Amino acid sequence: MSTEDAKLKFQTRGVHVFYGDKEAIKGVDLDIYNNEVTALIGPSGCGKSTYLRCLNRMNDTVDGAKVTGSILLDGTDIYDRKVDVVQLRARVGMVFQKPNPFPKSIFENIAYGPRIHGLASKKSEYDAIVETSLKKAGLWNEVSDRLDEPGTSLSGGQQQRLCIARAIAVSPEVILMDEPCSALDPIATARVEELIDELRENYAIVIVTHSMQQAARVSQKTAFFHLGEIVERGHTEQIFTNPREERTRDYITGRFG
Amino acid sequence: MPNDHIVSSYDKELENLRSSIARMGGLAETQIAGAVDALFKRSAERAEQVVEADKALDDLEIAIEKDAISILARRQPMASDLREIVSALKMSSILERIGDYSKNIAKRVTAINESDNFRIVRTVGDMAHLVQKMLKDVLDAYIDQDAVKAMDVWERDAPVDELYNSLFRELLTYMMEDARAITPCTHLLFAAKNVERMGDHVTNLAEIVFYLVNGEILEDTRPKGDRTSFTVLRPHED
Amino acid sequence: MTDTGQRNDWASDEMQRRIARRYAADSRFKWYGIGAILLAMGVLVLLLGSIIVTGIPGFTQTQVRLQVSFDPEQFGGSLKGKTPEEVDAAIAAADFSGMIRTGLQSIFPDVTQRRDVRDLTDLVSSGARQKLAQIVREDPGIVGSTVEVWLPTSDDVHTIVNGSMERDVAESDRRLNDKQIAWLETLEKTDSIRGTLSSDFFTGGDSREPEMAGVWGSVVGSFWTLLVTLAVAFPLGVLAAVYLEEFAPKNRWSDLIEVNINNLAAVPSIVFGLLGLAVYLNVMHLPRSAPIVGGLTLALMTMPVIIIAARAALKAVPPSIRAGAMGLGASKVQVTFHHVLPLAMPGILTGVIIGMAHALGETAPLLMIGMVAFIVDIPGGISDAATVLPVQIYLWADSPERAFVEKTSAAIMVLLTFLILMNAVAVLLRKRFERKW
Numbered sequence: 010m011s012t013e014d015a016k017l018k019f020q021t022r023g024v025h026v027f028y029g030d031k032e033a034i035k036g037v038d039l040d041i042y043n044n045e046v047t048a049l050i051g052p053s054g055c056g057k058s059t060y061l062r063c064l065n066r067m068n069d070t071v072d073g074a075k076v077t078g079s080i081l082l083d084g085t086d087i088y089d090r091k092v093d094v095v096q097l098r099a100r101v102g103m104v105f106q107k108p109n110p111f112p113k114s115i116f117e118n119i120a121y122g123p124r125i126h127g128l129a130s131k132k133s134e135y136d137a138i139v140e141t142s143l144k145k146a147g148l149w150n151e152v153s154d155r156l157d158e159p160g161t162s163l164s165g166g167q168q169q170r171l172c173i174a175r176a177i178a179v180s181p182e183v184i185l186m187d188e189p190c191s192a193l194d195p196i197a198t199a200r201v202e203e204l205i206d207e208l209r210e211n212y213a214i215v216i217v218t219h220s221m222q223q224a225a226r227v228s229q230k231t232a233f234f235h236l237g238e239i240v241e242r243g244h245t246e247q248i249f250t251n252p253r254e255e256r257t258r259d260y261i262t263g264r265f266g
Numbered sequence: 267m268p269n270d271h272i273v274s275s276y277d278k279e280l281e282n283l284r285s286s287i288a289r290m291g292g293l294a295e296t297q298i299a300g301a302v303d304a305l306f307k308r309s310a311e312r313a314e315q316v317v318e319a320d321k322a323l324d325d326l327e328i329a330i331e332k333d334a335i336s337i338l339a340r341r342q343p344m345a346s347d348l349r350e351i352v353s354a355l356k357m358s359s360i361l362e363r364i365g366d367y368s369k370n371i372a373k374r375v376t377a378i379n380e381s382d383n384f385r386i387v388r389t390v391g392d393m394a395h396l397v398q399k400m401l402k403d404v405l406d407a408y409i410d411q412d413a414v415k416a417m418d419v420w421e422r423d424a425p426v427d428e429l430y431n432s433l434f435r436e437l438l439t440y441m442m443e444d445a446r447a448i449t450p451c452t453h454l455l456f457a458a459k460n461v462e463r464m465g466d467h468v469t470n471l472a473e474i475v476f477y478l479v480n481g482e483i484l485e486d487t488r489p490k491g492d493r494t495s496f497t498v499l500r501p502h503e504d
Numbered sequence: 505m506t507d508t509g510q511r512n513d514w515a516s517d518e519m520q521r522r523i524a525r526r527y528a529a530d531s532r533f534k535w536y537g538i539g540a541i542l543l544a545m546g547v548l549v550l551l552l553g554s555i556i557v558t559g560i561p562g563f564t565q566t567q568v569r570l571q572v573s574f575d576p577e578q579f580g581g582s583l584k585g586k587t588p589e590e591v592d593a594a595i596a597a598a599d600f601s602g603m604i605r606t607g608l609q610s611i612f613p614d615v616t617q618r619r620d621v622r623d624l625t626d627l628v629s630s631g632a633r634q635k636l637a638q639i640v641r642e643d644p645g646i647v648g649s650t651v652e653v654w655l656p657t658s659d660d661v662h663t664i665v666n667g668s669m670e671r672d673v674a675e676s677d678r679r680l681n682d683k684q685i686a687w688l689e690t691l692e693k694t695d696s697i698r699g700t701l702s703s704d705f706f707t708g709g710d711s712r713e714p715e716m717a718g719v720w721g722s723v724v725g726s727f728w729t730l731l732v733t734l735a736v737a738f739p740l741g742v743l744a745a746v747y748l749e750e751f752a753p754k755n756r757w758s759d760l761i762e763v764n765i766n767n768l769a770a771v772p773s774i775v776f777g778l779l780g781l782a783v784y785l786n787v788m789h790l791p792r793s794a795p796i797v798g799g800l801t802l803a804l805m806t807m808p809v810i811i812i813a814a815r816a817a818l819k820a821v822p823p824s825i826r827a828g829a830m831g832l833g834a835s836k837v838q839v840t841f842h843h844v845l846p847l848a849m850p851g852i853l854t855g856v857i858i859g860m861a862h863a864l865g866e867t868a869p870l871l872m873i874g875m876v877a878f879i880v881d882i883p884g885g886i887s888d889a890a891t892v893l894p895v896q897i898y899l900w901a902d903s904p905e906r907a908f909v910e911k912t913s914a915a916i917m918v919l920l921t922f923l924i925l926m927n928a929v930a931v932l933l934r935k936r937f938e939r940k941w
Contacts, residue, residue, distance in 0.1 A: 070830060072754050095833045103831035109824035111843060121842075122832040172828065179832060222342055251481025252345050261344040263276065264269040 016043040018183055018213040019064060024078035026059050026068060033059045035237040036078070041183070046205060046214045048224035048245065051234030052265060057217045060234070061185050064215065065101035066094050082183075099126050102176030106188040108168030110160030110175070115152050118160040118171055119143065122179040138178055146174035147204050166197020170204060177208075184208065186216040190223060202227050221261050225249045233257045279337050280347065283330060283354045284409070290326045290361040291405035295398055297323070297368035298464065302394040304375045305457065306386055316372035323365035330358040346481070353478040357408070360467045360474075364401070367460040374453040384450040389433040393461045396426050400468045408475045416475035419468065420484075426465035427492040433458050434494040462492060555913045555920075562907075562914025565702035565715055566662040568628060568691060570607035573650035574640060578603070583644035591644050598640070600633035601625065604655065611696070612687060623684050627691075629656040631704070631716035654698065659714040659907035661688060665697060669906060679906075705914065709880045710896065714907030717900070719915050721882045725795060725875075725890030726864060726922075732799020732886055733806055733863050738856055740803075741810030742845075745852075748811070749818040750840045769808035776805040777872030785873060793874040793889040801873055802863040809862065813855020817848040850937030857930040861923050867894040893919045 019041035026034040034056040041047050041064075049057040059068065066087060068074040080087050087097055099122070110118050119139040123129045129138055139156065143149040148170045152163070160171050169189055176184055186205070190198040205214060205227050218224050224231055225245060232242035233256070241248065241257040252258045259265050271277045297316055304312035334355045337343060343351055378384065400419050407415035437451045437458075473484045513519065576582055578598040583591055608624050609615060615624050632655040639653065640646060660679040663669040665688075675682050691697050708718025748765075752758045780801030784790045790797045821844050829839045870876065876895050883890035891899070893915065900912040 065831065067827070067831065070826075095835055098831060098833035103827075105824060105827055105831070107824050109822070109828040111825065111828065112847065121829070121834075125832070125834050125838055125842075175828075175832065221344060225344070249344050250348060258345050259269050262347045263271050263273060263341075263344075265272065 048228035055234040102181035142178040301371040313372040313375035327362040413479040420472035559913030562910035567654040722896035728795035736803035745814030777869030809859040817851025
């Protein structure tokens with residue numbers, strides 16, 4: 010148990026999210042550990058993406074959104090007044106549903122994060138960051154000779170890995186992924202999944218996915234969201250072979266309704 | 267299953283699979299009864315019928331395997347559905363084995379019939395009756411998704427083993443007494459062994475049903491009654 | 505799974521009739537559309553055609569060839585070696601009309617009666633004197649010699665020569681009398697009359713004489729005015745749009761502001777003129793008739809247009825770009841100025857150019873702030889009195905001389921050329937930077 014505690018990255022307790030009068034998340038308790046992929050599954054509108062966006066305070070940007078409860082990152086409440094949201098987002102990177110490279114060169118896409126956080130000063134340092142990030146994202150071999158080309162000229166799967174590389178470039182501790190493969194074909198999806206599995210070694214990863222097969226493939230822990238609550242959480246293997254809750258079983262076997 | 271799948275054809279396919287297993291189970295039961303019947307009635311004709319009927323079990327097994335693989339490939343089943351399909355695959359192959367044992371018993375009927383005055387030991391029939399009942403119960407447990415009933419069947423293999431132990435000694439004694447009885451006794455011993463094996467397989471079925479219903483693999487060791495592997499009988503040294 | 509089991513009889517007569525009716529309705533609608541387009545295009549062609557046909561002569565000037573002798577007596581002796589000031593003084597004192605009269609009389613020696621002489625000199629534009637003055641100013645050494653020069657004719661000659669006035673109507677119905685027509689024909693026979701592209705039209709300011717009037721003054725006026733408009737409306741409009749779109753909280757106040765901006769864009773332009781008159785002239789006492797006031801007034805009018813266009817362009821930047829930058833820890837300002845604004849810029853510029861084109865064509869508010877004055881000089885800055893192209897058109901359209909009709913059309917063509925150029929740039933920008941997300 011103590012090794013588990015040491016790996017604890019995010020501890021969230023009683024998280025509620027309100028959009029105006031609407032309560033999108035109704036008290037979620039969830040722990041997220043280092044070197045693990047935690048998958049959040051559930052039907053559309055169940056609050057899994059909303060919860061994900063609490064972890065790097067992306068909900069701040071939504072008008073009328075209010076988050077209550079405690080979200081501790083390494084024991085510090087990220088909604089504390091003293092926490093700088095810019096720094097938080099550098100520590101907790103995010104990859105989005107649709108690949109969204111900036112319409113700039115591949116190099117600039119990666120160098121942008123380090124630049125705004127002042128992580129490098131010389132050209133050679135940026136070169137190094139860009140190369141390591143692209144290598145970690147498994148994209149280096151494909152793009153090393155065309156770093157000046159726009160990021161938008163890559164294929165969808167490459168774009169998504171570019172976005173992952175972009176997130177890695179600021180050396181985050183946690184990577185949040187919001188349905189990262191929903192716009193990709195199966196081959197590109199497999200590449201991204203392989204990448205996620207490799208990244209697990211160094212990061213805590215939280216992935217929201219609509220594909221239960223994907224959650225089953227890439228994650229170690231799975232949490233099932235329904236109507237703004239966590240119905241069941243546990244080891245992925247257990248959730249997918251022998252869910253304890255009827256709602257979970259009905260959802261993952263395609264019986265919902 | 268309390269809820270239906272959103273895709274109704276999925277439900278239909280699973281239902282087909284279940285009913286195929288039930289049909290196989292029913293056939294396997296009939297085969298046991300038929301084989302023992304042929305044995306006691308010394309009817310070569312009846313035995314021939316049992317051998318013929320085994321084909322139906324083989325065909326059903328193949329059909330179930332095909333259906334199961336098709337569902338796996340197309341539906342990516344999860345949780346209870348996944349267990350359902352894996353169970354069906356395993357159960358069908360076990361039921362096919364049970365059918366094979368029945369066929370094997372039936373095939374021995376001709377050889378045993380060569381010895382006119384050899385009396386079939388009743389114990390074989392008792393064993394077969396017990397196994398047949400176990401099989402019926404485990405199939406009921408399967409259809410009713412009843413883990414308790416499956417556990418009950420699981421624990422009922424011990425009496426079969428006990429019967430087999432005593433039969434083993436009895437037949438060894440006969441063979442020592444009368445060398446002419448060796449041929450029919452050996453065949454009968456094999457037949458009895460087949461029945462005993464069927465009993466073991468039925469407990470496997472019970473374990474599968476338990477897993478199917480509870481999602482957990484039964485890891486306790488089953489009470490074992492078959493001690494014949496260690497049985498040594500020495501001729502009287504008067 | 506709702507098979508009624510009943511097949512539709514697609515081949516039945518009723519079905520066939522339905523289909524035929526549908527096709528008929530389709531093609532009828534198509535022809536209505538084509539008809540509307542044709543009608544609109546016809547009207548447009550008619551309009552443009554009439555402007556072009558009337559306007560083409562406006563670009564030309566009719567000139568008469570004269571032998572002019574620059575008599576040194578007129579200039580107080582030779583101008584060789586004189587300072588420019590002395591040359592200017594000499595030119596101011598010289599009687600160029602007399603030189604022109606002498607030149608004409610050398611062609612028509614038998615015209616001696618005072619009245620006839622006046623009619624004869626009326627053939628030549630009164631602006632011809634400035635032409636001669638200019639010749640001397642450029643080359644003072646010419647004094648003492650006799651040179652052959654082409655001088656602009658009066659507008660009446662111009663309209664007769666280019667055919668926009670009939671010459672064989674009753675004498676009382678035309679501006680030239682029979683004698684003048686006869687002299688003109690004599691001149692034509694000796695190839696002493698020519699039509700040429702009018703440099704005065706392109707380089708000159710306004711004038712009471714149509715043949716001397718040019719658009720350059722108003723073009724420069726328009727330039728200064730639009731410069732002021734751009735300098736004020738572009739930064740203010742874009743910043744307002746950025747704030748409203750990216751930073752302002754969405755609440756009742758921002759809704760109110762949005763509604764007001766949209767309404768402002770629909771306010772009649774004359775109202776802005778009144779506002780300019782009241783604020784800039786009466787309160788702030790800025791110079792009347794000056795591009796600075798005109799520009800500020802037009803900026804008021806253009807700003808809502810720019811704000812609306814800029815907001816639309818900002819809205820068109822996909823939110824995923826904002827989210828991506830924000831997810832990396834970029835602040836709101838960094839997201840806006842590193843990503844959103846550069847991406848929206850082509851769209852914003854398109855809106856700005858269209859707004860500017862709109863301002864270029866605007867007359868009403870400028871009438872209110874006095875930019876409707878008759879201004880001969882080319883404005884040299886934003887505080888000089890100036891007029892703008894559309895106002896110039898309005899002024900000329902109001903002038904009684906026949907020759908101003910063609911000047912009006914010619915100026916309209918100049919204005920349209922600028923508008924088309926600006927719109928072309930906008931289209932080009934849009935095409936060049938159009939982005940597929």
